[in-house]
Amino acid sequence: MPQTAEAPSVSPGGLVTVAFLKARLDEGDDHLGIFMPLVFDVLSRLTAQSFATEEIQESIAANHGVAMPQQVVATLLKRATAKKYLSREAGRYYRNTARSFPPSHVSAEKAQIEEAQGRLAEALRSHAASRGLVVESTSAALDMLFRFLEAEQVVLLLGSKPRLGAVVDPSQRERAVIAEFVQDSVQNDPALLGVLRGMLEGLVLYHAAFLPDLSAASRRFKNLRVVFDSTLVRQALGYEGVAMRTVMRETIDVLKASGVQCLVFDKTIHEIQRILAMYEERLATARGRGTLRPVPMARYFLTQLYSPSDVREMSALLEHEIVASGFQILRAPNRIPEYTSGEQALAARLMDPTRKDELEPRVVHDIDCVAGILTLRRGYQSMTIEDAQAVFATASPLVIRNTRLWWEEDEHETGVEPVVNIRALTGLAWLKKPSLCSDFKVNELVALCKAALRPNQRTWDRFLKHLDSLEKSKKLSSDEVTAVLVSAMSDHLLKAIEFENDDPSDIDAVTLDEIVGRVTASYAADAKERMKAVTGEYEAKLAGMEERTRAAAERADTAERTAAEETRRRSMVIEGRARTWASRLVRAARWAVTILLVAGAFVLITGHPFHGGWVGIVVGLALGAFITLELVGILRHVSEWSASMETSLTRRFRDWLGGKV
Numbered sequence: 245m246p247q248t249a250e251a252p253s254v255s256p257g258g259l260v261t262v263a264f265l266k267a268r269l270d271e272g273d274d275h276l277g278i279f280m281p282l283v284f285d286v287l288s289r290l291t292a293q294s295f296a297t298e299e300i301q302e303s304i305a306a307n308h309g310v311a312m313p314q315q316v317v318a319t320l321l322k323r324a325t326a327k328k329y330l331s332r333e334a335g336r337y338y339r340n341t342a343r344s345f346p347p348s349h350v351s352a353e354k355a356q357i358e359e360a361q362g363r364l365a366e367a368l369r370s371h372a373a374s375r376g377l378v379v380e381s382t383s384a385a386l387d388m389l390f391r392f393l394e395a396e397q398v399v400l401l402l403g404s405k406p407r408l409g410a411v412v413d414p415s416q417r418e419r420a421v422i423a424e425f426v427q428d429s430v431q432n433d434p435a436l437l438g439v440l441r442g443m444l445e446g447l448v449l450y451h452a453a454f455l456p457d458l459s460a461a462s463r464r465f466k467n468l469r470v471v472f473d474s475t476l477v478r479q480a481l482g483y484e485g486v487a488m489r490t491v492m493r494e495t496i497d498v499l500k501a502s503g504v505q506c507l508v509f510d511k512t513i514h515e516i517q518r519i520l521a522m523y524e525e526r527l528a529t530a531r532g533r534g535t536l537r538p539v540p541m542a543r544y545f546l547t548q549l550y551s552p553s554d555v556r557e558m559s560a561l562l563e564h565e566i567v568a569s570g571f572q573i574l575r576a577p578n579r580i581p582e583y584t585s586g587e588q589a590l591a592a593r594l595m596d597p598t599r600k601d602e603l604e605p606r607v608v609h610d611i612d613c614v615a616g617i618l619t620l621r622r623g624y625q626s627m628t629i630e631d632a633q634a635v636f637a638t639a640s641p642l643v644i645r646n647t648r649l650w651w652e653e654d655e656h657e658t659g660v661e662p663v664v665n666i667r668a669l670t671g672l673a674w675l676k677k678p679s680l681c682s683d684f685k686v687n688e689l690v691a692l693c694k695a696a697l698r699p700n701q702r703t704w705d706r707f708l709k710h711l712d713s714l715e716k717s718k719k720l721s722s723d724e725v726t727a728v729l730v731s732a733m734s735d736h737l738l739k740a741i742e743f744e745n746d747d748p749s750d751i752d753a754v755t756l757d758e759i760v761g762r763v764t765a766s767y768a769a770d771a772k773e774r775m776k777a778v779t780g781e782y783e784a785k786l787a788g789m790e791e792r793t794r795a796a797a798e799r800a801d802t803a804e805r806t807a808a809e810e811t812r813r814r815s816m817v818i819e820g821r822a823r824t825w826a827s828r829l830v831r832a833a834r835w836a837v838t839i840l841l842v843a844g845a846f847v848l849i850t851g852h853p854f855h856g857g858w859v860g861i862v863v864g865l866a867l868g869a870f871i872t873l874e875l876v877g878i879l880r881h882v883s884e885w886s887a888s889m890e891t892s893l894t895r896r897f898r899d900w901l902g903g904k905v
Contacts, residue, residue: 258309568820
């Protein structure tokens with residue numbers, strides 16, 4: 245008895261098939277129709293005149309390398325039956341000898357895709373060899389790339405089944421090699437980038453087949469309010485660099501085009517202001533900078549040489565920049581015990597086990613957001629995300645996992661949890677309108693690759709301890725430690741070591757000394773004097789003693805320090821103007837269309853000749869009801885159109901302003 249495919253499973257050669265599915269969507273097929281050519285292909289290969297659904301399911305897996313849910317295969321066979329290619333009796337399907345199947349071009353198209361993927365795999369093999377990683381064959385390179393994509397896109401869509409446990413995650417070394425390959429080679433090669441895009445987006449489409457309700461894939465969200473986590477908001481503001489800002493900007497575009505309200509609680513603004521205040525304080529001194537945990541935001545601030553006054557100004561402009569990014573600020577609703585009980589159990593799950601502090605600001609903020617979502621829902625439960633009313637979006641795996649465990653095991657609730665993975669939610673939103681942001685999935689992957697190329701937490705902890713020991717032993721001054729900390733070169737060199745050492749504890753002091761030496765040597769001969777000037781300016785700005793004149797050598801430093809923040813603020817100005825102009829134009833157009841439609845409906849109703857008697861009254865009421873319902877439906881389509889148009893105009897204005905401002 246064949247087993248029903250319960251979860252996505254791609255065997256060798258299956259990446260060609262998923263890329264083939266993406267090509268079908270580009271040609272206009274719907275989310276179910278993209279699989280129809282595979283069904284006709286295997287039907288044409290069968291010699292038997294009759295067959296069951298399970299046989300077609302097995303044949304697709306054998307010939308095309310992908311497992312398919314039995315219910316999807318059954319639906320596709322029903323479509324073929326409706327078109328008279330098949331007939332069905334007693335649970336089995338029979339060929340219609342009077343009608344031939346459509347000519348299959350699957351093999352020819354897949355051969356072209358396979359050739360292109362082979363070129364991508366060979367490029368990966370060459371890059372891996374330059375990094376000392378031997379990849380035996382083209383198929384091995386594709387398998388390594390597939391495992392990387394699956395690991396990085398572990399939750400491709402909300403509601404899809406998890407991948408099978410048999411899939412082996414890539415090693416740290418493999419992840420680093422592929423991430424570097426994507427960032428340095430693929431991103432700048434349109435041909436290779438197109439091949440990777442087909443594979444990545446095809447995987448999303450393939451996972452869509454395992455959604456509980458595939459028909460919902462094209463259905464818009466129904467007044468869904470998504471409250472963003474602090475980290476996501478900071479990424480959208482550019483606090484973690486350009487790559488993450490680009491992804492979050494397009495995330496907002498994709499969600500809005502699908503009918504989602506992108507919200508930020510006022511409590512989250514206070515949380516970000518608290519974090520900025522911490523950075524303002526610690527950036528002022530060498531010792532403070534050394535205590536910053538090497539999270540993406542800290543590394544960005546350090547490598548871009550942000551000063552306390554820069555951070556203070558960011559805090560002052562925070563609300564304005566949040567709105568300019570496309571968010572709406574919402575006051576968190578007051579707690580209602582009927583909907584927000586069980587917070588103590590949630591705190592116990594969310595707190596850091598090493599600290600055991602339920603009042604830790606991060607924990608309090610997450611609990612406040614979850615409570616706000618439950619209050620907004622007011623007890624409403626839904627089995628689909630489209631009708632969930634409100635969710636809290638985050639990218640933290642631990643917050644998602646622990647909140648879900650609390651929801652299911654402590655609260656014994658059912659339906660959509662109050663927390664969602666932002667990438668999975670956006671993947672589902674992208675699936676509803678793939679053509680709107682054609683580069684979204686690739687940009688998301690590039691940002692993930694940049695993150696994968698950062699040294700991990702354990703490596704940085706080891707490096708910071710080594711720097712501290714060098715400073716205590718007087719081998720490095722505090723200014724030289726600052727120079728090493730703020731250098732992006734430190735990140736690259738540490739990651740290079742991780743290429744060869746999966747375990748940071750294996751990195752010895754001699755190796756770390758070599759890194760310190762290379763970083764300090766990369767500075768000019770007057771590095772010590774320049775870093776003293778940097779430190780002096782940090783402290784002067786903190787005390788409010790801005791110098792109006794500087795030496796010529798220091799002016800270059802000032803320009804370097806302020807360039808990143810000026811670029812970020814320029815981007816926020818462009819983003820705010822683009823969204824404002826697009827919103828005003830679309831709102832005006834929507835009102836104009838609405839007025840015309842309402843006026844037209846009124847003319848139709850009043851212009852109809854009504855006859856006397858109860859029959860005339862019934863006919864008149866029926867006509868009025870019919871026209872009103874039609875008007876409501878048309879206005880709903882106008883609303884959907886306006887959301888997509890606003891997103892499209894925002895992108896156009898953004899591109900235009902980028903060359904003007």
